Amino acid sequence: MQKRYNSFSEELKRVFGCRVQRISVDAGFSCPNLDGTLGTGGCIFCGGKGSGSFGILRGGSVADQVEAGKEVMVRKYKARLFIAYFQAYSNTYAEPERLRKLYDEALQVKDVAGLIVGTRPDCLSSEVLDLLAEYSLKTYFWLEMGLQSPLDRTLELIHRGHDFAAFESSVRKCREKGIRVCAHVILGLPGENRGEMLATAAVLNRMGINGVKIHMLHVMKDTPLEDMYRQGIVRLFDRDEYVGLVCDFLERLRPEISVQRLTGDGGRDFLIAPLWSLNKFEVLNAIDYELERRGSCQGSGLQG
Numbered sequence: 570m571q572k573r574y575n576s577f578s579e580e581l582k583r584v585f586g587c588r589v590q591r592i593s594v595d596a597g598f599s600c601p602n603l604d605g606t607l608g609t610g611g612c613i614f615c616g617g618k619g620s621g622s623f624g625i626l627r628g629g630s631v632a633d634q635v636e637a638g639k640e641v642m643v644r645k646y647k648a649r650l651f652i653a654y655f656q657a658y659s660n661t662y663a664e665p666e667r668l669r670k671l672y673d674e675a676l677q678v679k680d681v682a683g684l685i686v687g688t689r690p691d692c693l694s695s696e697v698l699d700l701l702a703e704y705s706l707k708t709y710f711w712l713e714m715g716l717q718s719p720l721d722r723t724l725e726l727i728h729r730g731h732d733f734a735a736f737e738s739s740v741r742k743c744r745e746k747g748i749r750v751c752a753h754v755i756l757g758l759p760g761e762n763r764g765e766m767l768a769t770a771a772v773l774n775r776m777g778i779n780g781v782k783i784h785m786l787h788v789m790k791d792t793p794l795e796d797m798y799r800q801g802i803v804r805l806f807d808r809d810e811y812v813g814l815v816c817d818f819l820e821r822l823r824p825e826i827s828v829q830r831l832t833g834d835g836g837r838d839f840l841i842a843p844l845w846s847l848n849k850f851e852v853l854n855a856i857d858y859e860l861e862r863r864g865s866c867q868g869s870g871l872q873g
Contacts (some may be wrong), residue, residue, distance in 0.1 A: 570857050573866035574819050577780065577829040581652075583683060584709065590648040592638030595632055595657040596671045601691065603658075607730040613793040614716075614727065614755075614786070624687045630675045636679060650682040652709065661688040665700045676708060683709030685751075690714055690739035691731045702746040711780065712743060719772045720765060723758050728793075738778050751780030751829055756814055757785055758801050766814065770821035774871075780827035783818065785811050787833055788841040795841055808845045812855045816863065817870075824868035831856055 572579060581589040601607045603615075629637075635653050642648040653675035661668060672684055684704060693701075704710045718724060719733045736752075743750050752773055756766050773781055785806060788798045797803045806814065815831055822828075832852040846852065860866060 570861070572857065573860040574822075574828045574831075575824060575826060575867055577827050580827055586651050587649045588646055589650045589682065590642040590646055590654060590735050591652045591654040591685060592635050592642065593654045593656040594631055594634050594638075596655055596660060596677065598655075598658040598660050600659045600662065600689070600792050602728070602730040603795065606612065607691075610728060610793065612727050612729055613797070614789065615792060632670055632678050633676055635678045639678075639680070644829045651678075652683045652685055653678070654685040654687070656685075656687050659688045659692045660686045661697050661701070662692045665696050668697065668700060672704060683711075685711045685713060687713040687715075689731065689737040690716075693739050693742070695742075698742055698746055698748070701743075701748050705746070705748045711749050711751050713751045713753060713782065714739060714743075715814050716769075717755045718758055719769055720761065723761055723802075726759060729818060737776065740778065744777060749779040751782060751827070752778045753782045754782065755784045755786055756811070756818070757806050759797065763814065767817055767821055770818050774821075774823045774825065780829050781822065782830035783815060783828075784830065784833040785843065785846060787835040787843075787846065789835065789839050790841055798841065805843045807843070808852065808855065811854065812859050815856055816865070819860070820865050820870035821868045822867055823871065824866070826867075828867065 600611065603609060603611045631653070635651070639648075639651055653672075655671070655675075672686070675681055675684060683777060686701070701712060714736065715729075716733075716736050717727065717729060719736075721732045724732055740750055740752075754773075755771055786794075786803070788794050788805070794803065797806075811832075819828070821849070832849055832850060833846060835846055837847060840847065864871070
């Protein structure tokens with residue numbers, strides 16, 4: 570079935586002409602929301618290993634992790650090229666000299682064709698932005714930045730440690746330097762209604778975001794969010810609700826924005842709920858079928 574949204578995997582095939590797989594890396598970074606600079610507890614959903622990073626093979630150098638990941642990706646997907654994905658924690662939270670050393674180490678591994686660097690908007694000094702701009706010129710490069718929500722009340726509730734203005738400012742600086750930005754958005758955060766979640770698409774459109782990763786809210790073991798869930802404070806979507814919401818979101822999203830994720834990987838050993846999210850490909854197929862049933866696609870709900 571042909572995708573009715575601007576799929577990142579299809580973009581990679583267009584750019585490189587072959588199957589390209591991301592390899593997640595833990596380079597030993599921390600986060601200002603964990604090391605005491607802003608706080609020590611992190612965001613309420615962070616599971617203590619860096620949100621979303623449960624598949625990473627930890628230990629060893631960056632190059633060793635990439636080489637190990639290559640073996641898996643060749644065996645599972647017959648991939649020919651790879652992108653090193655600095656995923657765990659805040660991967661610009663260091664001096665530029667250290668960042669350059671780690672990024673270069675990944676790029677020197679055979680068949681690594683680019684970099685993706687995940688971070689927070691408050692970990693982007695002018696010196697770091699200059700460094701990232703260098704990489705955006707010399708290799709295939711994306712900067713992933715956590716937004717989660719554009720609502721300041723939500724960011725405060727989830728203990729994000731920064732406001733929306735910080736995200737907006739960092740995106741503007743990246744655009745000025747030619748750095749592509751992929752924003753992370755979580756649907757289902759406590760206290761947000763459907764209209765507010767869908768309005769996030771308009772925010773991304775207005776800011777000129779290049780890509781988006783859409784996640785459902787996950788409840789992970791040993792997090793403040795787990796306590797809230799056990800107390801009945803947090804309500805999670807069932808699968809059909811989430812599928813419908815994602816389709817509504819895509820219809821409101823500008824068609825040129827790269828869609829790099831539509832469902833999350835919570836990590837089977839750490840996930841409390843929703844358990845239906847473990848069936849990732851079923852969720853993705855349901856989104857495809859719902860868009861086809863509607864006869865709609867990414868951006869079809871925009872005026873003009």
